Every structure is written in C-alpha cells, then in structure tokens.
Amino acid sequence: MTRHTVVIAPDSFKGTATAIEVTDALAEGWASARPGDILIRMPLADGGEGxxxxxxxxxxxxxxxxxxxxxxxxxxxxxxxxxxxxxxxxxxxxxxxxxxxxxxxxxxxxxxxxxxxxxxxxxxxxxxxxxxxxxxxxxxxxxxxxxxxxxxxxxxxxxxxxxxxxxxxxxxxxxxxxxxxxxxxxxxxxxxxxxxxxxxxxxxxxxxxxxxxxxxxxxxxxxxxxxxxxxxxxxxxxxxxxxxxxxxxxxxxxxxxxxxxxxNAVGEVVRAADAVASASIVVTGEGRFDGQSDAGKVPSYVRALAAAGSAQPMLVAGAISAEPVGFAATVSLTEIAGSSDAAMTDTLRWLRAAGERLARTL
CATH class of the missing domain: 3.90.1510.10 (Glycerate kinase, domain 2)
Structure with a gap:
C-alpha cells in the first residue's frame, strides 16, 4: 500500500464542531482505514469562529x-x-x-x-x-x-x-x-x-x-x-x-x-501552502458547501493550494448544495447520516465516518 502524506485542513462546522474537533475526527476516521499514512493536522478559518x-x-x-x-x-x-x-x-x-x-x-x-x-x-x-x-x-x-x-x-x-x-x-x-x-x-x-x-x-x-x-x-x-x-x-x-x-x-x-x-490571510500566516505542497492529499471542509463557498472560504482556498501543486483535494461538508467542482472526492454528512438532523446531532461520529470513507477511495 502506497504511503500518503495527508493534510487535514477544514474550517469549523459552525454550531456543531470547532475546526480542531473537525480536524481530529477526520484524522481518526482516516487513520482507521489507512494507519500507515502520515497525517498533518491544520485546522483553518476564514476570520470567523475558530x-x-x-x-x-x-x-x-x-x-x-x-x-x-x-x-x-x-x-x-x-x-x-x-x-x-x-x-x-x-x-x-x-x-x-x-x-x-x-x-x-x-x-x-x-x-x-x-x-x-x-x-x-x-x-x-x-x-x-x-x-x-x-x-x-x-x-x-x-x-x-x-x-x-x-x-x-x-x-x-x-x-x-x-x-x-x-x-x-x-x-x-x-x-x-x-x-x-x-x-x-x-x-x-x-x-x-x-x-x-x-x-x-x-x-x-x-x-x-x-x-x-x-x-x-x-x-x-x-x-x-x-x-x-x-x-x-x-x-x-x-x-x-x-x-x-x-x-x-x-x-x-x-x-x-x-x-x-x-x-487567504490565515493560511498565509500559518504557512498552509507549504504544508499542502508537501502532501499528496489534502482534506478540507465546512458546515455547508454552497454558492458562497467559492467566495474566499476555506474549501476554495485549500482547493487552490492543491491545484498549485500535486495534492489531490477532497471535501467534507455537513451539506453540499452546490456542485463541488475541482475535488477528487466529496462526502456529505447529511447523506451518510440520513438527514441533516442526524448529522448535526452527532457531528463528530459522522465526521469520523467521512474521514474513513475518503481514505477508502484511494
């Protein structure tokens, strides 16, 4: 099995999980499926909570x-x-x-x-x-x-x-x-x-x-x-x-x-570009991926960093209501949990499941 370096760089899922919690849950899920991969945890933000x-x-x-x-x-x-x-x-x-x-x-x-x-x-x-x-x-x-x-x-x-x-x-x-x-x-x-x-x-x-x-x-x-x-x-x-x-x-x-x-400003200070450049995969996410997500939010920023190098970008969101163009794989918590209420009630559980599901796409 090829060993990958994976950067996990999501925003918070507002109202349900901080960026740190999202990062940790995705990392746990990924590691359960691919324990040999190197995981770099880099919670991000766009100026809001977290x-x-x-x-x-x-x-x-x-x-x-x-x-x-x-x-x-x-x-x-x-x-x-x-x-x-x-x-x-x-x-x-x-x-x-x-x-x-x-x-x-x-x-x-x-x-x-x-x-x-x-x-x-x-x-x-x-x-x-x-x-x-x-x-x-x-x-x-x-x-x-x-x-x-x-x-x-x-x-x-x-x-x-x-x-x-x-x-x-x-x-x-x-x-x-x-x-x-x-x-x-x-x-x-x-x-x-x-x-x-x-x-x-x-x-x-x-x-x-x-x-x-x-x-x-x-x-x-x-x-x-x-x-x-x-x-x-x-x-x-x-x-x-x-x-x-x-x-x-x-x-x-x-x-x-x-x-x-x-x-962009948060990413510049925390040197996100360097981390993504060193990786083969980068996982990002936010609570809702919608028509506003391409207007400078964390997933679009991370996708652009991946496009500048050779990393595959992957997306996790609580709900996806716009076409997630440019991502190698996507997971909606609402879909895997069965409903938005279920996803929001136990967000960390479904984030772990999402991390595992993305890891198994390789």
Whole structure:
C-alpha cells in the first residue's frame, strides 16, 4: 500500500464542531482505514469562529492571552486573544462579541464593545500588528461599540453618548475621534470572507440582520442608523467587506485597518501552502458547501493550494448544495447520516465516518 502524506485542513462546522474537533475526527476516521499514512493536522478559518484555534495550533510559539470583556449583551465574557512570535496579535470577534454568546438574540441592542476591549488589551500589551477576525457577529452597530472601547465618542444632539447597539445609531449626531487609539506600528488587518457593502439591499442590515433575529422593521431602522454613521466617518461604505460583522468592517476601516480575504490571510500566516505542497492529499471542509463557498472560504482556498501543486483535494461538508467542482472526492454528512438532523446531532461520529470513507477511495 502506497504511503500518503495527508493534510487535514477544514474550517469549523459552525454550531456543531470547532475546526480542531473537525480536524481530529477526520484524522481518526482516516487513520482507521489507512494507519500507515502520515497525517498533518491544520485546522483553518476564514476570520470567523475558530480563527484563534487555527493560529494557536499552526504557529509554533503562539500564546493565548486571557481577557475579560463586556459581551454583546453587557455580561462579562472570559475571552482571549493570541500573541504570535512576531509580536502581532489575533483578536476574534466571535469570542468576544459573537452570536453564540446570546440567547435570546438581541438584534438591535447587541454591540461590539467587548471586541474593542480585547483589541485595546492587545495594544496595551505592546503588540506591533493586529489581525481582526470579524466573523460570527451578533450585532449591527457598525463597529461603534469597538471604536468606543478604543476611545472614540459617538454622541447625540445633546452631546451625550448614544445607546449601545444598532438602536443607538438612530440618535447619532456627531463623532469625536480625538481620543481614538492609534493603530499599532504594523497596522491592523481585517480577516473576513464577507464582501457585502455597508448599506442598502445588499448591506449589513438587510443581508445579515435577519440571521440575528431582526424583523423587517428592525432591518429598516438598522440600515437608517448605518446611513447616519456612514455620513460621519471617513471610510467608504461601498467598500466590499464594509458590511461584514454588522458593519464592524466599516468601523475598522474607519480606524485605519485594511481588508484581507480571511482564509487567504490565515493560511498565509500559518504557512498552509507549504504544508499542502508537501502532501499528496489534502482534506478540507465546512458546515455547508454552497454558492458562497467559492467566495474566499476555506474549501476554495485549500482547493487552490492543491491545484498549485500535486495534492489531490477532497471535501467534507455537513451539506453540499452546490456542485463541488475541482475535488477528487466529496462526502456529505447529511447523506451518510440520513438527514441533516442526524448529522448535526452527532457531528463528530459522522465526521469520523467521512474521514474513513475518503481514505477508502484511494
């Protein structure tokens, strides 16, 4: 039997398994069928949930630094950020201000203050660059909460601070950036797989608001608030990605950060290209492979790395609803489990089964 080097490089299966758990389950399944193969575990992320895990595992010397912040509903959240050996930091919005921290959802009141507090903690620690992973947000506040935590002031007509969350944007009359923290010397990079603009029918409120529990009237109010914000900050609301994370992309652009495709940026830092170049097979995956998967998400990024070399790319997804072009083999957990409910109820079991099934295609 030919001995293969196999890189296992999936994203998280949101809501059911972290990227680390997905990687480990696929590796266990593969090893059960082909114990002689060399397995390289490389969980990836596109700027959403699991980005810290990807950096911590893949970068030797990465250090997780604990921090307590105000979560999206004001309750204390024990979170963390990652310090990399080059003295840069990775801060993940999903861990500080993410939608998984809320039950019930608060579509107009959730905020990003905790995200800004974690960024401030990294700056206080003297980091020279900040990677801002902004997927998985709970709010539509345009990044106002984060900027407030970094020293900006958002005021109503009476020069009083506006309320937290998207609700407060309705009263926004002026912005004072005099106390806003400076970018670190090496700048800040936004990691996101979202290309939406800030405003309008394809903007932050309209596209993502309903996913956060917003009603049609909420969406209209949130979009109107973002219009007010866009008129007071210097960033261009039409920038692709400005609508990411309920407009947090726009807020971070106004701070001076630059945008990068999340999966590519994470992959570059963790040297994913080198790992894939050394392999004959690479297994990737995500919770749902659909029409958005070719827009910079982890599977399309890994497939491109494989195409640049000689590795065969393979795909595992919770569900596959678009043609998975360019993969040597694919497995849908929904298909092998019999239903989406079964796949989501025991995701790790079916991931192990998927890993074994892919290994047996060789």
């Amino acid at each position: 980005t810290l895990d990807a950096f911590e595992i893949a970068v030797p010397g990465a250090e997780r630094v604990p921090v307590t912040v105000h979560g999206p509903d004001g309750r204390a959240v024990n979170a963390s950020w990652i310090r990399l050996p080059d003295n840069s930091a990775v801060v993940e919005l999903a861990e500080t201000s993410g939608i998984t921290l809320l039950s019930p959802l608060l579509p107009v009141d959730a905020h990003t203050i905790g995200f800004g507090q974690a960024i401030a903690a990294a700056l206080d620690a003297g980091v020279e660059r900040v990677y801002l992973a902004i997927g998985g947000s709970s709010s539509t506040d345009g990044g106002v909460g984060a900027l407030t935590a970094l020293g900006a002031r958002f005021l109503d007509a009476d020069d009083e601070p506006i309320a937290n969350g998207g609700r407060g944007l309705a009263d926004l009359a002026s912005v004072n950036l005099g106390g806003l923290r400076q970018l670190p010397s090496g700048g800040a990079v936004i990691l996101s797989d979202v290309t939406s603009e800030l405003l309008g029918a394809e903007g932050a409120a309209a596209v993502f608001g309903p996913q956060k529990g917003a009603t049609p009237s909420d969406v209209a109010a949130l979009d109107a608030g973002l219009v007010r914000l866009a008129g007071l900050l210097s960033a261009d609301p039409a920038t692709p990605g400005a609508g990411a994370a309920g407009g947090t992309g726009f807020g971070m652009l106004a701070w001076g950060a630059t945008l990068a495709a999340g999966a």
